[in-house]
Amino acid sequence: MFRLSAIPLDAAALRRELAHPQAGAFASFEGRVRDHNDGQAVVMLEYEAFAALAEKEGARVVAEAREKFPLLQALCVHRTGRLQAGELAVWIGVLAAHRAAAFDACRYIIDEAKTRVPVWKKEHYAGGASLWINAATRGESASSSPPELH
């Protein structure tokens, strides 16, 4: 299961959504907002989603994980809106009979979600500049040039 959330993620509440009598392993991944990126102080992050397609593609990623690994349950929730440093941006939890499948499935879901689900991240820096991550174009490089001013 995959969903977007416009409100803060509560990891303890999300974990309670997963329960299965055959589960011997629970693994989770939490993506949190860093207070820096490429040497710049990040004061705020903005996540924007193409909701209709993000929910479909996110659900496909989770379904693939369930086909590849023997899981009992899997859940991935991604934030939208404005987030401060330290806040949860994404929460993934899986239940399996054994730990290997649980660890591997968490890794699979976050890796695929990051590259396929239509969600965008804009970083706002201490100096007032901001940058859409991964959207640098010719003459710019997301990793080496200063953020463009918007």
Added chain:
Amino acid sequence: MKKVRVQYFALLREQRGQTGESLATAAGTPSELYAELRARHGFTLPAERLRVAVNDEFAAWDVPLRDGDALAFIPPVAGG
């Protein structure tokens, strides 16, 4: 001319200054439509960096556009 709806997200939304628009176009494919809109609005991202969705599903750049289609041009994603 076909009437289509286009949604904009992230960098494209900012460069267009709005979240979407309805327009009439002679473009036959999403590829042709993006070229037309890029020329009109000065989008910095080349089509090679984008994916396209038609009616809320990923689509190929060369599918025929139909009257009433809803398109979205998808900048490089950055979730997580």
